[in-house]
Amino acid sequence: MKKIKLATVWLDGCSGCHMSFLDTDERILGLLEHVEIVYSPLVDIKTFPENVDITLIEGSVSTNEDVVKIKKVRAHTKTLVALGDCAVTGNVPAMRNPFGVEATIDRAYFHLVQHNPLTPSEYLPRLLDKVVPVHDVVKVDFHVPGCPPPADTIYYALTELVRGRMPDIKLMTRFGK
Amino acid sequence: MTEIQSVQIITLTIDGKPVGASGGETILDVAKQNQVFIPTLCHLEGLIPYGACRLCLVEIKGNNKLVPACITKVAEGMEVITNNERLQRFRRWILELLFTERNHVCSVCVANGFCELQSLAEVLGMDHVRLPYLHPKFVVDATHDRFVSDNNRCILCGRCVRVCSDIEGAHTLDIMGRGIKARIVSDLDDDWGNSPTCTRCSKCVQVCPTGAIKEKGRRSVGEKFKHRDVIAHLAEMREAAREED
Amino acid sequence: MVTLDHLSDIRRKVSEAEEQRNHRIHVCVAAGCIAAGSRKLLRAFQEEITSRGLNDSCLVKGVGCIGPCAGSPAVAIEPEGIVYCSVKPEDVPEIMDSLAKQPVARLQMSRDLPFFTRQKKIVLENSGRIDPEQIDDYIAAKGYHALYKVISTMSPAEVISEVIKSGLRGRGGAGYPTGLKWTTVAKTGQQQKYVVCNADEGDPGAFMDRSVLESDPHRVLEGMAIAGYAVGANKGYIYIRAEYPLAYERLRKAIKQAEEYTFLGQSIMGTTYGFHVELRLGAGAYVCGEETALIASIEGGRGTPRPRPPYPAERGLFGKSTLINNVETYANISSIIRNGGDWFASIGTQNSKGTKVFALAGNVKNVGLIEVPMGETLREIIYEIGGGMEGQNKLKAVQTGGPTGGCIPESELDTPVDYESLASLGSIMGSGGMVVIDDSVSIVDIARYFMEFSVSESCGKCVPCRVGTTQMHELHAKINRGEGTKRDLELLEELCEVVKHTSLCGLGQSAPNPVLSTLRFFRSEYEAQLTDHEVLAAEGVAK
Amino acid sequence: MQRLSNLPDPPNSDEKWKGVQLVMRKHGQSPHALIETLHAVQHAFGYLDRDSLTYVSDALGVPLSKVYGVATFYQYFTLKKPGTHNCVVCTGTACYIKGVPKLVEALKERYGMALDEVSADGSLTLQSACCIGTCGLAPIASVDGEELGRLSAEELLDKLEEVIHGDA
Missing domain, CATH: 3.40.50.11540 (NADH-ubiquinone oxidoreductase 51kDa subunit)
Structure with missing residues (x-):
């Protein structure tokens, strides 16, 4: 049987959702019998491949780089899963939204810096005016809220998706869990 | 509330199931007695019904308008529908609207795990919001030595205002402004810490469904356990005292 | 004890006083005409009559709304029933000269116009006839x-x-x-x-x-x-x-x-x-x-x-x-x-009896206050009584029922005005505002204007109205900016349905009407503004 | 039954408080007279400041937060000292389609402020009214109480310059 191509992408998030994914522990080995991880911060592949079956996205869309990345991911993914509150709601990264980019940079790069405060280099990705959830930029097929979503929930959702079914994760996770 | 005619027995159906009730009871009362779940946010046992969150809207056969279960009294022969595709859809929308209105970041909220808004999203399967977040900016009032008021987490259910004015009798809190700009204030929008009217009774903390009003000294996330049932007891005591007068 | 005789006495007194005078000059002193200078005009008439020594034969009085508000300030000469519009104090001598002669044609609005003849006055029967500050005048009527x-x-x-x-x-x-x-x-x-x-x-x-x-x-x-x-x-x-x-x-x-x-x-x-x-x-x-x-x-x-x-x-x-x-x-x-x-x-239709007062406003010739029997069609009201469109532009829609009413297109103008018919068009009778909108106006923008109104007037008590109107306005503005997607339009429509059915009071329940009615009759205008993107980035993301 | 208790002393010796007290007495100092009383205060002093609100709360026995909630609910009440001159622009439907947006734009360009704001120098308040009810004269604005109908942006700006500089 052909293996399902799975990718995981890390945008603006704390990596906690990836950690939770790893918390599926030995079950991941079982999963790998049906699944091939074709792109992920967990593996060493530099470019996002084509024809990916399932992509898990952790993190919100916060920079112009995130926008480019997520659009490419969407274009090459059949089922896009927003994994965790940052991807689903904006969560902590979006807490800067009421204050605006300027105040955020000011705070992070000047106020809270003791030595040599510096404006971030122009080569760094540029912050968007507002941090937004993934589905505000591209179509998302399935949402798994949680901060992070429990490993069991991720595992269940993934096994269902791998079997070509839409999982029902009601009561298995919640915002902030 | 006690009513003279409450001996009257009424039969009605809830979701097709025949149930009995006494006159004067609300649809919500009767649904609860019969283990039928109707979501609510602004309602709290012991407080005067408010009818504002619209989550408890139900259908009544023969009435083309939806009615709030928390206020509508049962009537003989009433056929109530508490749950169907349309009501589920409306409830999910209302939750989504609430989540977009303010800055509800469950993961860093003191009420994480004890929040009625959060738990309704879970129970009703609201897994993401389709509309843009409005991200307003509200100043957190931490001037009080015991409590903190954070309008960023407020859903304007009015419970704190009602408990403060109707149960405690202090009426320190009220809603100012209107529409999307409405928010909770203490006195003349002053620092809560300097309030000449606040009795420090902490009832507002107990009734707040979210993390908008919290007790100080709880350092991390998800530690805000509340004693909401106290209010119904207090209301009953008050009512009894009033009758004795 | 007041008896009928008392009332009759007052009536007699007032009518005698009026009949003594050959000419009675009624100057409208309702707010619109006052804003256009009718108090000055009233004084000018009084002074002119005094200086001409005509106090015994001419009576001038301030009266309520005469009707043709587009022609403020309005003056009526009784008993002839001549109506003058846009009268300035400079015109007073000329009008005084014309009494008992040919009326001043350049100021006159003919009483034979449908604006006057097609109306049926019950509520307004005394408007423009009696002095609103004199109870005797009212009793006389x-x-x-x-x-x-x-x-x-x-x-x-x-x-x-x-x-x-x-x-x-x-x-x-x-x-x-x-x-x-x-x-x-x-x-x-x-x-x-x-x-x-x-x-x-x-x-x-x-x-x-x-x-x-x-x-x-x-x-x-x-x-x-x-x-x-x-x-x-x-x-x-x-x-x-x-x-x-x-x-x-x-x-x-x-x-x-x-x-x-x-x-x-x-x-x-x-x-x-x-x-x-x-x-x-x-x-x-x-x-x-x-x-x-x-x-x-x-x-x-x-x-x-x-x-x-x-x-x-x-x-x-x-x-x-x-x-x-x-x-x-x-x-x-x-x-x-x-x-x-x-x-x-006996007046009106099967289910809507009597007359209704409308405030006709917007891009129509005879802006003003009118009263018609229920059941007149919108077309009759706008084109006959209202005198048709002001200027060269065509009628695009007529908005009834105020900010939470609906926009009715040209094709539905033959609808009779009664409670049920207007409701069937997704509008409401409302209290009687009727604003005519010409084709120079963007209908999407008009709906946005009404949404803005609902947002600022929502009391904030119930969730669907407080947040729903704001979100409707946001979605609407996004579409109006040309950034809306097909999905946004779907969301807008669904949100309208939610706000309509779940809001606590009439304001929230009818707040979506302007959007729903314009979507119903002018959908192509919305669709023309949509972008092709499947999901467009939120504001700031696209830049 | 009317409460005949004496009214507390007003916040200052301004004679205008007498008028406010008269209104409160007329309504038997009932909490129900809150809005009527606030009208009287604003009529007398042009706006509702903290001292006035506190006094009204005290005199009528209405909680401070409720007074504040009511004063901020209604558009007509203002808690900020208004400008010396005021300009009310009608934003009703008839005015809207007959060009009020242009007036608002012109005002914004000239004075750098939006409706419902007071100019930095305190010379002018811009207000909006959702309909003055004189749609026959649309677009309409009033300057210091004088209603001006069928108004162009230039006419409005000229009029405002006239009243503002009339003071100088």
Whole structure:
């Protein structure tokens, strides 16, 4: 049987959702019998491949780089899963939204810096005016809220998706869990 | 509330199931007695019904308008529908609207795990919001030595205002402004810490469904356990005292 | 004890005074004409008459709205019935010269125009004829005769049955049968009851109630006193907008005069029936047109509505049984009593009886206040009475029912104006605003304008209205900027449905109407503005 | 029954408080008279400041937060000292389609402020009214109480310059 191509992408998030994914522990080995991880911060592949079956996205869309990345991911993914509150709601990264980019940079790069405060280099990705959830930029097929979503929930959702079914994760996770 | 005619027995159906009730009871009362779940946010046992969150809207056969279960009294022969595709859809929308209105970041909220808004999203399967977040900016009032008021987490259910004015009798809190700009204030929008009217009774903390009003000294996330049932007891005591007068 | 003779005496006196004069010059002193300078004009006429020594043969008086507001200030010459528009003080000598001769053609608006001939005046029968600040003028026009008839010859039940027979429905918008409402209040066994007049005319583009109150305030007081008698109330409140200082002032004077004449007060016309009226000033909140919000506001609180039932008839003002009708509803009562319910029921359509006052405004030639029998078509109103479009542009839509009403397209203009027909088009009768919109105006922008109104007027109590209107406005603005997607349009439509069905009061429930009705009739205008992107990034992301 | 208790002393010796007290007495100092009283205060002093609100709360026995909730609910009440001159622009439907947006734009360009704001120098308040009810004269604005109909942006700006500089 052909293996399902799975990718995981890390945008603006704390990596906690990836950690939770790893918390599926030995079950991941079982999963790998049906699944091939074709792109992920967990593996060493530099470019996002084509024809990916399932992509898990952790993190919100916060920079112009995130926008480019997520659009490419969407274009090459059949089922896009927003994994965790940052991807689903904006969560902590979006807490800067009421204050605006300027105040955020000011705070992070000047106020809270003791030595040599510096404006971030122009080569760094540029912050968007507002941090937004993934589905505000591209179509998302399935949402798994949680901060992070429990490993069991991720595992269940993934096994269902791998079997070509839409999982029902009601009561298995919640915002902030 | 006690009513003279409450001996009257009424039969009605809830979701097709025949149930009995006494006159004067609300649809919500009767649904609860019969283990039928109707979501609510602004309602709290012991407080005067408010009818504002619209989550408890139900259908009544023969009435083309939806009615709030928390206020509508049962009537003989009433056929109530508490749950169907349309009501589920409306409830999910209302939750989504609430989540977009303010800055509800469950993961860093003191009420994480004890929040009625959060738990309704879970129970009703609201897994993401389709509309843009409005991200307003509200100043957190931490001037009080015991409590903190954070309008960023407020859903304007009015419970704190009602408990403060109707149960405690202090009426320190009220809603100012209107529409999307409405928010909770203490006195003349002053620092809560300097309030000449606040009795420090902490009832507002107990009734707040979210993390908008919290007790100080709880350092991390998800530690805000509340004693909401106290209010119904207090209301009953008050009512009894009033009758004795 | 006031008797019919007293009233007849006053009538005789007034008509004698009028008949002595060959010419009576009526200058409109309603707010619109005052803003256009009619007080100066009134003074100019007075001075001209005095300087010509014509005080014995000419009478000049300020009257209420004559009707053609586009031609403010308006002047009428009686008994000839000549109407002059846009009159300036400089025109006064010329008009004075023309008395008893050929009218001044360049200022004249022909009385043969459909604007005048096609109207049927009940509520406005005295508007533009009597001096609103003179109670005698009102009495001379059979004013307070109905009140006299009621308290001297009719039982409360008979009064109500006459109102039921008339088929009158609430003119505030919803069209609830007035007689039924009165019956409910009359039947409650409560001791203390109140009669409230809703004069919180908040619909932008609507000035019917303002005009009635400024032109014929006693008419409303009489209607309220009759209502009080019928339902068993001894106290009435008029809740009036702060934006209408002139109407407030005229009402205040009218109450004082009526009290002096014992038409209001402890013992009306010497009988045991007492009825007091107090004024309450609104403070700028559209939602207070909703009856439970209005009650909260009269009680001195935030004007937020509460769920009904209990209806105000059961538990209203200060917790007591309360009858609430709007200005125009009360203004119909005296005519119904004087002429009989059957007479009233003979006017109008099967389900909508009598006449309706409309404030015709926008891109129409004869902007003004009109009264027509129910059942006239929109086309007749706009093209005949209204004189058609102002300027070269074509009619695109007519907006009825105020900011929470709907936009009706050209193709539906043959719809008769009655409660049910307008509702079937996704609009409402509302209180009677009718704004004609020409094709130079973007319909999407108009809907956005109305949404903005709903956002700023939402009281904020219930979630769907407070947040829903804001989100509708955001989605709408996004589409209007050309950034909306097909998905956004779907979301907008679904959100409209949610707000409509789940909001607490009428404001929220009808707030989506402008969007829904424009989507229904002008969908292509929305679609033309959509972008092709499947999901467009939120603001700031696309840049 | 009317409460005949004495009214507390007003916040200052301004004679205008007498008028406010008269209104409160007329309504038997009832909490229900809150809005009428606030009208009287604003009529007398042009706006509702903290001292006035506190006094009204005290005199009528209405909680401070409720007074504040009511004062901020209604558009007509203002808690900020208004400008010396005021300009009310009608934003009703008829005015809107007949060009009020252009007036608002012109005002914004000239004075750098939006509706419902007071100019930095305190010379002018711009207000909006959702309909003055004189739609026959649309677009309409009033300057210091004088209603001006069928108004162009230039006419409005000229008029405002006239009244503002008339003071100088």
